[in-house]
Amino acid sequence: MEPSNITSGLPEDYVTHPFTSLSKLSIEAERVLERLNQNDDAGNQYILVLNLPRAIRSQLVENKNVLHGINFRLMFERTTALIKVVPSEPHETATSRLRDHITASAVLAGTSMDDILWSGKTTHRPSVAADKGKQAHDCFIPPTRQPRGNQPQGWPSLVIETGVSESLTRLRHDARWWFENSEGAVRTVILLSIKRIQKTILLEKWQLSPPGQSVTLQQALRIQQMAIPPMPPLGLQQAANQYPFIAQTATITTANATGSLPIHLHYQALFDRAPGPGQPDIRLDAAALMRLAVSLQ
Incomplete structure (x- = not known):
């Protein structure tokens, strides 16, 4: 590839x-x-x-x-x-509501607000000297990668990329860019493809397979039907060994949300640490997803 x-x-x-x-x-x-x-x-x-x-x-x-x-x-x-x-309010609203729901779910599970950092338009580079970089629509920086003292900010564990429906192919390449340039430090990329006329949002949750293990379309479809999809690999991967795939997908309107629900975010992959007692994975059910489309009415 x-x-x-x-x-x-x-x-x-x-x-x-x-x-x-x-x-x-x-x-x-x-x-x-x-x-x-x-x-x-x-x-x-x-x-x-x-x-x-x-x-x-x-x-x-x-x-x-x-x-x-x-x-x-x-x-x-x-x-x-x-x-x-970025064209209009629905793009920012969908992104911010997804971010806020993830934050609220983590706090309700006992996570300290001090451990939660969304990085917005921060520019991320493969290295300090690299002559290339990228801004996400939004992204989550886990506690282990947040800037403290002389430690610079690291890669996000979760990236959100939002665009119009005509941009979906490009957004999928954006997902690959995050995986490739972070060498797998970015574990999950959520794409939000917005069709304002149809009042619809297509959500795709991308992740990597274990190093060197390709994922066929049929295998990806089976994963999308699982109640709990596999956790993204926690180790780093060279770009040449990566196989990104769509682990979950949802079609969202103000009236309903269908697909591989609930959208599942593994706590350990998101926060880069094992969950403590009473800290479950984050699950985005149909009601939560429908709120992303509220400004499409």
């Missing part, structure tokens, strides 16, 4: 923008957002930026309002960057 790269799986109508100035890039982002708004969040949300100066890249990384306040997420490789324009 070829490694995922910055152009993998982009929609056919993605925008290519040779960089000349930040103001022109902001205008391009405004055009993409305007087209999305006109089409009820259907269509392209990506801008591929070429010849991006390092100083401008730093501004995109550090200043969330640098594109005239337009909400976006960034990925980059050397002088090429991929900007994902």
Whole structure:
């Protein structure tokens, strides 16, 4: 399997923008957002930026309002960057409600709020010197990887990537990027593909199989039918030995949620430690998932 790269799986109508100035890039982002708004969040949300100066890249990384306040997420490789324009409230609402439900479930199970850290638009790199990086829509940093003293922040254990339905293929490549570049330190990636016109969210929960063990489509379908899917591997894996697959999936509306329910997050994989007494795994049932679609009404 070829490694995922910055152009993998982009929609056919993605925008290519040779960089000349930040103001022109902001205008391009405004055009993409305007087209999305006109089409009820259907269509392209990506801008591929070429010849991006390092100083401008730093501004995109550090200043969330640098594109005239337009909400976006960034990925980059050397002088090429991929900007994902976040179109509307349902995308942020779905992501934040998923995050909040996971947090509330963990706290109700006795987890301290001090152990819970969501990292939002933090840029993650394979190494400090690496000339590539990526921002998640949101991500969870377990206690063992949180910045303390001289210890820098580590990889998230859970990543959430959200996009319009036309971006689903690209989102799947995003899942692979997180697994490959973290060498399996990222254990779970949840994709939220939003169809605003149909008032529907497709959720896919991705994870890795044990090192070197491929997963056929039939095997993945059997796993999706399990009451409790297997826990993601806890050790690191080189990218060449990885086999990511969809462990669970759900179709969500404001009226119902169907699929491999409940969506199951293993406590040990999420918090990078064994659960204590009375700390169960986190389960997202139909009622919890339906709340993700509340702003699609």
